[in-house]
Amino acid sequence: MMLQGKDILVIDMYEHITAFEVKLHLWEAQLASGQFVHFPRLAACAPDDMDLDICVSVVTSLREEFASRFAGVRVLAADFKFFTVPFDFPVEDAPASLQMELVELQCNDEMKAKFRTSSLLSFFRDIVLPSNNFQKYIAHVQRIVAMFGSTYCCEQLFSKMRYTKSHLRSQLSDRHLNDILLLYTSIEPDMEILLHGKQHQQSH
DSSP, X not given: OTTOSTTOOXXXXXXXXXXXXXXXXXXXXHHHTTOOTTOHHHHTSOGGGOXXXXXXXXXXXXXXXXXXXXXXXXXXXXXXXXXXXXTTSOGGGSOGGGHHHHHHHHTOHHHHHHHHHSOHHHIIIIIIHHHTSOHHHHHHHHHHHTSOSSSHHHHHHHHHHHHHSOGGGTTOOGGGHHHHHHHTOOOOOOHHHHHHTSOOOOOO
């Protein structure tokens, strides 16, 4: 459930997965030493009623499965950190093509102050992007933001499309796909531009 909702990024998924893997390591070590502080039901059992080796093997198997399943995401850890903490990221560890822009960003006290009081998305969308001074870094940010942390957005879209294309609207087809998608976007239309491009009917 933590990965479902609006504005959930792949970095949020990575943080939740990493935290859970750390917990698995902790639980594995504690169970192996006979500590049940995080397992009150096991602590209430008599020693002869449980097989400690089985308990440890279950946690070990789960930890190994997580390590295998999310190995492809783990290689992006540095890219995620470069996105989430740009003012603390070591310049020498940044890609060479982005180092100069990172130096300029880190030395900008105004942006550093705004970064502390803004969300990640609003900082880059409302402050960094309009400045037009960090084009390469913005491209890096856009690549991270475009990654899906879960299938929630796709499932939500298909659910809405299925609701729209009901038995009462059976004539909707792939030809109307773009129109259907626009119905469920959060994009606000720019009425001034739309009206400006509209040819007004001349009075006779």
